[in-house]
Each structure stands twice: as structure tokens, then as C-alpha cells.
Amino acid sequence: MHRAVPAFPWNEDTGLPVDCFAEQEVEVKAEDVFRHIYRAYPTLPSPYFSAYTAL
Numbered sequence: 001m002h003r004a005v006p007a008f009p010w011n012e013d014t015g016l017p018v019d020c021f022a023e024q025e026v027e028v029k030a031e032d033v034f035r036h037i038y039r040a041y042p043t044l045p046s047p048y049f050s051a052y053t054a055l
Helices: 004-010 023-040 047-053
Strands: none
Touching: none
16 A cells, blocks of 8 residues: 555645645655545445445
């Protein structure tokens, strides 16, 4: 996961416009996304969403 998050913004099909973002900006945001995913989804399936699937 930690390797996939930084690769996503640089992907030509799914990534960010290269002309609009500096490499360091993308690296910082990718690290922020990784920390969010790691915190929000400590286990799979996520306990945060299990309450909604029961409804």
C-alpha cells in the first residue's frame, strides 16, 4: 500500500497534471493519503463501515 499510494498521482491515466504540481507536493500529499488510509482502515473490512452495511 505504501508504494501504491505515491504511484497513483504519477499514473498517466489516473494521476495529477504534471504541469500543475511539483514532485515534492505530490510526495507530501501521497504521504498524507497513506497516513489517512492506515488510520481509517486498520483492519479489513473496516470497522468504520460495518455499521452501515448492517442497515
